[in-house]
Amino acid sequence: MTAPRYHLTSYGCQMNKLDSELVESKLRQRGYQAAASEAEASVVLVNTCSVRQHAEDRVWSKLGRLRLRKRSEPGLVVGVLGCMAQEHKRYLLSRMPHVDLVVGPSAFGDIDVTVDRARERNARIAAAREPARTRHEVAGAGVLAVDRGQSGDTIRRDVRVRPHRSQAFLSVMRGCNMPCTYCIVPTTRGDEVSREIADLVDEAQRLCDDGVTEITLLGQTVNAYGRDLTGRNATLARLLRALHEIPSLRRLAFITSHPNFLGPDLVAAMAELPKVARYLHLPAQSGSNAVLKQMRRGYTVERYLTRVEQLLAAAPDYELHSDFIVGYPGETAADFAATVAFVQRVGFAQSYVFKYSPRPGTRAAELPDDVPDAEKERRNQVLLATQAAISLTQNRALVGRTVEVLVEGASKVAGRLSGRTVHHRLVHFAATDAAPVGSYVPVRVTEALQHCVVGELLGPNDAEASAYDAAAATQAIGQGRA
Ligand code: SF4
Incomplete structure (x- = not known):
């Protein structure tokens, strides 16, 4: 049968x-x-x-x-x-x-x-x-x-079932305890439930034994990991340090973080552990304190900036990624201008920008959706263009530099391969058998676009091929900031 x-x-x-x-x-x-x-x-x-x-x-x-x-x-x-x-x-x-x-x-x-x-x-x-x-x-x-039963995390995962041989996600927690007014996640996914460190190390080890070299830890507020595991001293910093010990693991990333949980212990771990990917996805959502307060995000623009400065002081080679919502109820032209200025000031490497849409069951859905659709669209385009200009400036600063690329597979452009750097930057280069999927290869950047860079694969005898140019990346990060 x-x-x-x-x-x-x-x-x-x-x-x-x-x-x-x-x-x-x-x-x-x-x-x-x-x-x-x-x-x-x-x-x-x-x-x-x-x-x-x-x-x-x-x-x-x-x-x-x-x-x-x-x-x-x-x-x-x-x-x-x-x-x-x-x-x-x-x-x-x-x-x-x-x-x-x-x-x-x-x-x-x-x-x-x-x-x-x-x-x-x-x-x-x-x-x-x-x-x-x-x-x-x-x-x-x-x-x-x-709607109640065994969660996916109770499954002893068959690590062989995954779309990429060298990359894997690892769910470290579920749910969210934050009160963000626009978000349905706490309703649909419930309270935060973290997994034990030993359990996560076991799963990560099994993934690495099966060929994984890059693991991305997942949680709605991943840097709040462990706060429900009372008395176990489980934090994201400790988890990163434990996973870092796996010899065959080369890259370790985590998404998505909340600004309120970017504490000194996590910053220290991010700075000290070389396998931790050099980007932080830290959604800001708005650059206006009035809007952040309405959203009940729990921080101000000043607090966000302080956290970012502390991170970059300890680890200047990090790039920042963010999410923004435009057209939230009550967002004025001045609020939006503050968001544009904020994006320019931080100099994010990339941002996802969304037009606000009310989600039934959220607090925000009870507010008047008072920014007209055309204005939401205009703000969306302005913020996207602002971010694109910054990204292009940062990408241009990489031209002529060598980056290490984890090869992910065929590019959408025929005859090319694609991969990502340790900053999660997308890189395209000419397809060749010398760069199999899952390998880490040196690529010299030759062209900068808004959302990616193009480069050429370096051979084993090329002097530049030996190391990823961290200093160049640090220099690039500073480009495009106001
Ligand atoms: S936006 Fe993120 S932090 Fe806020 S409630 Fe939703 S999942 Fe939680």
Whole structure:
């Protein structure tokens, strides 16, 4: 008998991508195989994100298409996983009879069993040739809705199931205890729950034994790691130091950090540990104290800047990445101008900029959404252009320098390979067998673009090939700041 085939589409953040890997790991252990395309799958799963309206809209549209397909394929299993499953469970159960599974992020540990049950039930329905609307009575069971159970972190991860051989995510904590007014994550993912250091070291070691050399630690507020593990002295700084001991690990990154938890012990670890990647994703969200207060971010612009200065004083080779929301309720032209000035002052290497959209169930959704869409769009474009100019200046400062690149695979441009530096900067260079995926290679930068640089691979006898030019990178970081 051929193995059942699944197709899983993942939306949203890195945490969702890792959750999807864990789901795939469970399904493959149970004998499922990945389908080459969604059309060939008998189990179609969507791992969803509720953080932005746009991501939700794409899921609703996909579910609409799957409704049509299910009319002719009653045995098809359709599953909605993740944050939308948690947030819109009632609607999915009552209004979407073609959806068989609704599984929240805290119940991924049992996903293989849940999918099995749905397949068996749908097979009975298909055999009975009953219309879909009566399937619950035929099957003797309703839609399989699971929002409590084993979380993905309870799965002893099959480290062999991952998209990249040399890179892996490692979830160190789930949930978030922060009160940011615009964010649905604390509702959909619950309170912070950290994993024990020994457990994480074990998983990291197994990943490295299987060929991983770069690990990115994941948490919604990753630098708050361990504060729920009372009395265990578990902090992100201690975790970094423990993981740093794994001999075959070469790069160790962590996302996403909150400015309030960038303390001296973490700064010291970041400065001292050479394997820690030289970038910090530290979302600021706004450069206006009035807006930050409305957002309940818990810091001021001045505090953010002090934290950044402390980091750069200890470790000047770090680059900063950020997120911003434009058009938050009540954001004035002066507030927005302050954000533009803030971006120029810090000189972020890259920023993600989002137009505010109210998320039902958040405090901000109760406020008047009073910045017109056209103005949100204008602010979005202005801030993106501001960031692009800074990024281009920093990238230009690298031209002529040599950077170490972890090769990730084929570039979107034919005939090129892509990889990332220790600053997470995207580098393209001419494809060659001398730079296999997963290798670390020296590349001399020849051209700067806004979002990446282009370079040429150096040979083993090239004098410049021996070392990554940290001094050049430090010099580049200072470029483009106001
Ligand atoms: S820190 Fe704020 S924005 Fe980030 S996940 Fe928690 S509540 Fe959401």
